[in-house]
Amino acid sequence: MADTADIVVVGGGVHGASTAWHLAKRGAGKIVLIEKDGIASGASGWSSAIVRMHYTLESLVKVTMYGREMYGNWSDIVGVGESGFRKTGFLVLFPEAELEHGHEVVKMQQRLGIDAQYISVDEVGEIEPRLVRDDVAAGAWEPESGHADGSTVANSFIAAARELGVDVRVGPEVLGVTSEGSKVTGVETSEGVISADTVIVEAGFRTSALLVPHGIELPITPVRHAIAVVERTPDFGDIHPVVSDRVARAYYRPERGTLALLGEHDPMRGPIDEEVEATKPPILDEEVSLMERFAHRFPGQEMASKMQGYTGVYDCSPDFQPAFGRVQALDGLFVGAGFSGHGFKLSPGIGKIMSDLVVDGSTDMIDVRPFRIERFAEDDLLLGGEGYANRSLA
Ligand SMILES: Cc1cc2nc3c(=O)[nH]c(=O)nc-3n(C[C@H](O)[C@H](O)[C@H](O)COP(=O)(O)OP(=O)(O)OC[C@H]3O[C@@H](n4cnc5c(N)ncnc54)[C@H](O)[C@@H]3O)c2cc1C
Structure with missing residues (x-):
């Protein structure tokens, strides 16, 4: 039987897990999340998980506000597991x-x-x-502000997503994103092909390699x-x-x-x-x-x-700021990567934004355009002002 989904999420770190949960909350359809090693086995499991709202870019401050609210009220909002806040x-x-x-x-x-x-x-x-x-x-x-726990957050998002029907597969590796013309058709994994109109790659450093065959640049x-x-x-x-x-x-x-x-x-x-x-x-x-x-x-x-x-x-991205959202070159492809050592606290908010972009085509949380992946090829980097603006605080 053909393996199909509406949406495939690649990566079981805090970002993939948050996106999958937010999509499931929106009733976005059949969602498959694929993680090759283990939930939170990447940066998320090693994270210092500091939760602060001190950012140069106002848009990221708004994203952290969403995250702070969720981490501090995990059982009321997510209902499964805990954040360790x-x-x-x-x-x-x-x-x-x-x-x-x-x-x-x-x-x-x-x-x-x-x-x-x-x-x-x-x-x-x-x-x-x-x-x-x-x-x-x-x-x-x-x-x-304070700190939470990366592994606990990723695993709790995953458990909550599973309860909402997300099919979480740990073990298969995504070998490539498949396409026809300028449209995504799914993913090829080490255990076979999954057809899907929407693919979201949140695979940390490995995100770039999955984009290269499509001529898409994400320097990490x-x-x-x-x-x-x-x-x-x-x-x-x-x-x-x-x-x-x-x-x-x-x-x-x-x-x-x-x-x-x-x-x-x-x-x-x-x-x-x-x-x-x-x-x-x-x-x-x-x-x-x-x-x-x-x-x-x-x-x-x-x-x-x-x-x-x-x-x-x-x-680390060239401007130490993340790249997230829709990829212009391939209809149905979304990315979230390049978090440059400060992505833990952003993950609840970015998951919400990704779900808005997939389901509604837009989000009212922030203007996402400055964070587009195309900015690297266009040499339109996000420096965000003076002082320590282009350096993360971790
Ligand atoms: C030491 C350290 C301290 C940090 N401290 C903080 C902090 O205090 N505050 C803060 O906000 N941020 C902090 N960060 C940053 C934060 O932890 C990361 O930005 C965040 O965890 C990134 O999450 P992610 O889901 O994007 O990536 P990851 O957690 O790396 O997850 C990506 C997942 O994708 C999987 N994957 C990759 N390729 C494939 C494939 N082809 N098929 C299937 N699966 C695949 C990987 O196995 C991995 O599990 C820290 C990071 C580190 C390393």
Whole structure:
């Protein structure tokens, strides 16, 4: 019997899972999701899963607002599983050079109704007195932000999608997107062909290779990032908020119990590595550097013990912003990739947008045109303004 679907979603990370669930909620028809390795086996499973709304681009702030609402009210909205959301607050530390831009971002967030504050160094000290502040020029504070869990979110979206009838297949690999003339006809997998009028590729770094045979360009650089997990010293006290240290270019996120998770700010800092599926040993130099930065910011934490180190791969686009939506060259083809190390918090909102675009042909959440995949070939990159606009915050 012919294997057919209305929609095929390629990839079982947070983006594929969110899109499939949102489509099923809309009653979009017969949906098949294909994941070659395991749900959340890619970047989603390694994600630090920081949930903040501090973005240069107003459109992405709106996408994060949708995500923050969903993560904080998972059982009411999704109803199955959990997001692992923990409201720790999100504190940004600015160097002098970024003050103006940081202030502009906070003003824009306030205009959109977000509880965000631009704060003095003294106020930073009131929120987190343990921080060294003599090299900090000012801060931004989002009390409603925090972090969630990438694996839990992807698996919960998948479980909820299955309950709504999505056919989730783990194991087959999508070998190609098939087409006739300028129209998508389905996918060829390692277990046979599936016919479908709509194919959505959300396969992380592997997205590009599925587009190449159709002459579609999506330049993605896979950059392997180190994460260090340390146990804070027993005298540290209560957990700290998620800290985005823009002075030292690192982030510090509380992990369960007495652990802290340390990561790098610069999306391009790390080896380029196309073996994205491989689990590789920690990058020791990077971990030592992250631990030094954490100890500089939190005095006494040079005595923190290292518990674990691991790596995960960012799918970096040329402007460090995602490409999503309809692909002009092939009717029925949609993509969502190039999230450049900041796609976790965006995944609920992008899933909603993708479902709107597939079902209605448009979305009222944001103007999606600036995020079109064609911008790379057109050299119309999304730099989003001054300051740290073209660099993600992770
Ligand atoms: C170390 C690290 C820390 C991060 N921290 C944060 C953070 O704090 N906050 C934040 O917002 N973001 C963060 N990110 C980024 C975020 O995790 C990613 O942007 C997001 O998880 C990407 O999800 P995805 O679904 O697009 O990709 P992935 O999770 O990579 O999923 C793609 C899936 O597609 C499958 N696949 C690929 N090719 C095929 C094929 N041909 N056939 C079938 N299946 C296929 C893969 O097996 C994979 O499971 C971090 C990322 C990393 C690596």
